[in-house]
Amino acid sequence: MTAVDHGGVVVLIPAYAEEAAIGRVVTSVREAVPGADVVVIDDGSLDETASRARAAGATVLRHPMNLGYGVALQTGYKWALRRGYAVAAQQDADGQHEAEDLPRILAPVVRGEVDVCLGSRFLAEDGATPPAYRAGIVRRLGMRIFGAVASLATGTRITDPTSGFQALDASVLEFFCDDRYPFDYPDADQLITLHRAGFRIREVGVRMYENEDGRSMHGGPIKPFYYVITMGLAILVALLHERVPRPARPAKAAAGEGARPSEAATAEGAPR
Amino acid sequence: MMPGSIIPPALMLLYDEADAVSPYRFVGIGLAAVIFLSVIWLIKKRRLRGEFGWLWLITGVGYFVLAVWNELLEIVASALGISPPSTALFFFGLIFLTAVAVELSVRISKQSEQIKNLAQQLAILEAERTAAEVKGDEGGGVSEAG
Numbered sequence: 528m529t530a531v532d533h534g535g536v537v538v539l540i541p542a543y544a545e546e547a548a549i550g551r552v553v554t555s556v557r558e559a560v561p562g563a564d565v566v567v568i569d570d571g572s573l574d575e576t577a578s579r580a581r582a583a584g585a586t587v588l589r590h591p592m593n594l595g596y597g598v599a600l601q602t603g604y605k606w607a608l609r610r611g612y613a614v615a616a617q618q619d620a621d622g623q624h625e626a627e628d629l630p631r632i633l634a635p636v637v638r639g640e641v642d643v644c645l646g647s648r649f650l651a652e653d654g655a656t657p658p659a660y661r662a663g664i665v666r667r668l669g670m671r672i673f674g675a676v677a678s679l680a681t682g683t684r685i686t687d688p689t690s691g692f693q694a695l696d697a698s699v700l701e702f703f704c705d706d707r708y709p710f711d712y713p714d715a716d717q718l719i720t721l722h723r724a725g726f727r728i729r730e731v732g733v734r735m736y737e738n739e740d741g742r743s744m745h746g747g748p749i750k751p752f753y754y755v756i757t758m759g760l761a762i763l764v765a766l767l768h769e770r771v772p773r774p775a776r777p778a779k780a781a782a783g784e785g786a787r788p789s790e791a792a793t794a795e796g797a798p799r
Numbered sequence: 800m801m802p803g804s805i806i807p808p809a810l811m812l813l814y815d816e817a818d819a820v821s822p823y824r825f826v827g828i829g830l831a832a833v834i835f836l837s838v839i840w841l842i843k844k845r846r847l848r849g850e851f852g853w854l855w856l857i858t859g860v861g862y863f864v865l866a867v868w869n870e871l872l873e874i875v876a877s878a879l880g881i882s883p884p885s886t887a888l889f890f891f892g893l894i895f896l897t898a899v900a901v902e903l904s905v906r907i908s909k910q911s912e913q914i915k916n917l918a919q920q921l922a923i924l925e926a927e928r929t930a931a932e933v934k935g936d937e938g939g940g941v942s943e944a945g
Contacts, residue, residue, distance in 0.1 A: 568922070586926055586930065587926060587929075588922040588923060588925075588926045589922050589925060589926075590918050590919075590922050591918050591921055591922070592918065594915055594918055598915055598918075598919070601919065602918075602919040602922055602923065605919055605923060606923050606926070609923065706912065706916075
């Protein structure tokens, strides 16, 4: 096992055909969290995404083909576990998330207060103005409803369940790398599953921008309806599912502990 | 049923009770033979492997048996109270094909998972190799992988 013990923070950026934005995003992340390693997961791009990310100072994990956003995230999680990072943050590569907000979503997880910290575009906090985030009425309504359902189910106020701007404790990464867990976009059903597994979740307010080139993974005229229906079903499944317990691990030790993350890395690499 | 018929109790896939010497019989037998031989050819060319080779081989034999000895279909159909007998063929054929389709879907899901894991592992190992190379020639230019 080639587990290298960083015990530190890694920022994961899944990217597909983002050659225009990726360099700037990597640079801004490195400026915002100077101590963190930046990893770009290139999801089979045919453009210059990988080389530009590398040039900007990121480690690049390249999928041999396009496998989707969720899988790219999981590749990042596997990397983080293998290298023994204690905390991972994830940010989109299209400039939608503001790297300056990274320290705010990282802080509660690094301090060990929660296991999952979400950046919400709808939550005003610390003087940050919630921006006028434009989205279709159906999708908006869906997000509202599912946010409410997720809040009820988790006992935590969730205003932005689809936020891909998150910080995760290594134990959450391990949970997400289990083959039993169907991996997909971050959304309400995932939060409910995490809560039921015993993870602690919190939201903090962040700024979020429209996709710079207007693309969105949730775009299109039919997709919003499709989204509302599938997410409704997914939440139902998440609630019906047998509880998957979070991985057993020793309690969080003081800062700078070494054993915990490398143990996780070893467990990940061991044959099941 | 045609007891005492001189003609062997043979028929094709679409059974025609009134006319046992119907040319359809030969169509049925011919079709079964084509399916059977196609499967053999696919196995020989290694385009069909493992248990699926066996499955389709046995299916081909089954078609052939039903085409030649169609009384079997009648016996099964009358035992189950299904009439006309061809209904039994469609009924069981549909169940069989559905089962095969579900089994294939399960296999595809499993293989997708395996391909995903392999691709992830490849990405991780490649990145580690690149990192090692960069460390190796510290002074020199950054080696570009891929």
